[in-house]
Amino acid sequence: MSQKKIIMNCDPGIDDAIAILTALQSPEIDLLGIVSVNGNVSSKAGALNALKILTAVIRLEVPVVQGMASPLRKQAVRAENIHGKGGLGEMVLQNKGTLTQRTASDFVLSTLARYAKRSVSIVATGPLTNIAMLLGKMSLPVDDIKEICIMGGAFGLDRKVRRPVYGNITEFAEFNFYVDPGAAKKVMDSNAKIKVVGLDITENIDCEVDSTFLSKISKCTGAVAEITRSLLNFAIAKHGLFHLHDVFAVAMTERPGLFKFKKGSVDLVLDGKMRGHSVFKEEKGGTVSLAVDIDAGKFNDYLLERLS
Numbered sequence: 001m002s003q004k005k006i007i008m009n010c011d012p013g014i015d016d017a018i019a020i021l022t023a024l025q026s027p028e029i030d031l032l033g034i035v036s037v038n039g040n041v042s043s044k045a046g047a048l049n050a051l052k053i054l055t056a057v058i059r060l061e062v063p064v065v066q067g068m069a070s071p072l073r074k075q076a077v078r079a080e081n082i083h084g085k086g087g088l089g090e091m092v093l094q095n096k097g098t099l100t101q102r103t104a105s106d107f108v109l110s111t112l113a114r115y116a117k118r119s120v121s122i123v124a125t126g127p128l129t130n131i132a133m134l135l136g137k138m139s140l141p142v143d144d145i146k147e148i149c150i151m152g153g154a155f156g157l158d159r160k161v162r163r164p165v166y167g168n169i170t171e172f173a174e175f176n177f178y179v180d181p182g183a184a185k186k187v188m189d190s191n192a193k194i195k196v197v198g199l200d201i202t203e204n205i206d207c208e209v210d211s212t213f214l215s216k217i218s219k220c221t222g223a224v225a226e227i228t229r230s231l232l233n234f235a236i237a238k239h240g241l242f243h244l245h246d247v248f249a250v251a252m253t254e255r256p257g258l259f260k261f262k263k264g265s266v267d268l269v270l271d272g273k274m275r276g277h278s279v280f281k282e283e284k285g286g287t288v289s290l291a292v293d294i295d296a297g298k299f300n301d302y303l304l305e306r307l308s
């Protein structure tokens, strides 16, 4: 079986950490590297968190690069209230790895160059600063990348959510797009082949994880189940339930058949009260495929299979 080659762009972060574990656990995914970005925590802390996760599951052969420390034009915004002070709840993990000393752009470009055109995908579960920088490089034709699978945005789709969702960091905007709306716009306008899953799908009530999910994971042994349990314990104790937003981006790469998509374009509000607000316009031949529905039952099976 030929594996799907991916590079992750993330800001770990509880759900990013679980997204990394999901990718590592997949026999269908070859994780070529992890690039951090300022988001839930600083890009340095995020990169070190990624190394800690890799240390715990003995996968330090996966290179980790510290990406952009601040958004293109904005001040850094963090979400340490959700993810705990260091980003990984209250879990204390050792790091035995070292960061790969490259810029995010250099690392991604050289990795893409090692493989056939259109064979490597980027899975983005943090703000899109690194990807926007990369797409700004003249040397990169966007069709060198197979696809960019993004967790970001909220589109007000009325899809089995507690309320139609337009945001989580503000009532208008989802966190990743809010942190760097300029980068998100650059990526959306880039002509790259893009898949986007927003809060409308990641907050689907049938995909929420709560104490029932936790007790299923608790029956499993091994490092992956143990770390997942510890990360979720923190979030669920604090909020009662948790949405594994970032895992949906990995699932969208590995199992696109779990989703229904519509093609079109995504526009962003860059400034003001509605900063980071995203609007989808359905268009024939659009380069953005927006996830508009999910098979929740099959997604939950996938999740348990990967994390137990």
Ligand SMILES: [Ca+2]
Pocket: 010, 011, 012, 013, 015, 016, 039, 040, 125, 126, 246
């Ligand atoms: Ca994230």
